Amino acid sequence: MSLIRIDIISAVPQLIEPMITQSIIGRAISKGVVEIYVHNLHDFAADKFRHIDDAPYGGGAGMIIKCEPVFACIEKLQSERTYNEVIYMSPDGEMLTQELANQISLSGNIIILAGHYKGIDQRIRDILINREVSIGDYVLSGGELPSLVMIDAIVRLLPGAIGDSESALEDAFQNGLLDSPHYTRPAEFRGMKVPDVLLGGNHSAVRSWRQQQAIDKTQRLRPDLLDKID
Numbered sequence: 001m002s003l004i005r006i007d008i009i010s011a012v013p014q015l016i017e018p019m020i021t022q023s024i025i026g027r028a029i030s031k032g033v034v035e036i037y038v039h040n041l042h043d044f045a046a047d048k049f050r051h052i053d054d055a056p057y058g059g060g061a062g063m064i065i066k067c068e069p070v071f072a073c074i075e076k077l078q079s080e081r082t083y084n085e086v087i088y089m090s091p092d093g094e095m096l097t098q099e100l101a102n103q104i105s106l107s108g109n110i111i112i113l114a115g116h117y118k119g120i121d122q123r124i125r126d127i128l129i130n131r132e133v134s135i136g137d138y139v140l141s142g143g144e145l146p147s148l149v150m151i152d153a154i155v156r157l158l159p160g161a162i163g164d165s166e167s168a169l170e171d172a173f174q175n176g177l178l179d180s181p182h183y184t185r186p187a188e189f190r191g192m193k194v195p196d197v198l199l200g201g202n203h204s205a206v207r208s209w210r211q212q213q214a215i216d217k218t219q220r221l222r223p224d225l226l227d228k229i230d
């Protein structure tokens with residue numbers, strides 16, 4: 001049994017499929033850490049022309065995703081198993097942060113709805129959606145990239161998803177700080193030397209150096225983060 005099952009609903013599933021077969025997400029799926037299914041909204045259209053969108057009531061530009069296919073798809077999934085989260089990706093949602101990714105990574109089954117065009121019928125949001133998530137204060141043309149951004153942030157936290165299980169916990173934001181600088185061989189490149197402390201093999205000195213670097217960098221680039229640490 002995987003730790004988490006994610007069902008993504010999209011009008012353009014072709015955008016999602018290549019991303020989930022590669023890299024960490026692809027590996028996590030093949031290791032059985034996560035199951036991800038992509039559903040094509042057009043398969044749930046109520047009419048034979050497979051319409052999933054229509055013009056907005058009250059006029060205006062852009063098309064709106066209709067209620068019928070979204071209700072049909074989500075209700076079918078919910079009749080098959082229980083979902084802990086039904087998330088709509090939306091620029092007006094709650095901001096995706098490391099803390100939110102941590103929280104969602106502990107949910108069981110998740111449905112993610114990617115919008116398209118001008119957005120989705122409000123009744124879908126009122127009835128079916130229990131959480132709305134934004135990946136930033138800018139507008140993209142579809143919810144596919146935002147869904148993938150959120151899924152990547154969640155999946156890499158699942159135990160077994162990345163080789164060195166320590167590593168995800170040491171990333172930026174996990175302790176409220178930005179990450180410290182990293183170096184690899186050679187010890188000197190074009191006259192630029194790796195800091196001595198990293199070459200010395202003194203683990204506690206390395207730990208203190210990294211911690212200090214992380215604090216200094218956070219102070220310099222994101223002082224707002226320091227205010228949030230106890």
Ligand code: SAH
Nearest residue numbers: 089090115116118134135139140142143146
């Ligand atoms: N009219 C809407 C934007 C629609 S953009 C508005 O102004 O709020 C089309 C779709 O792209 C949305 O339905 C949503 O699923 C997705 N999307 C665009 N920008 C996003 C963002 N910053 N975060 C999450 N989803 C986003």
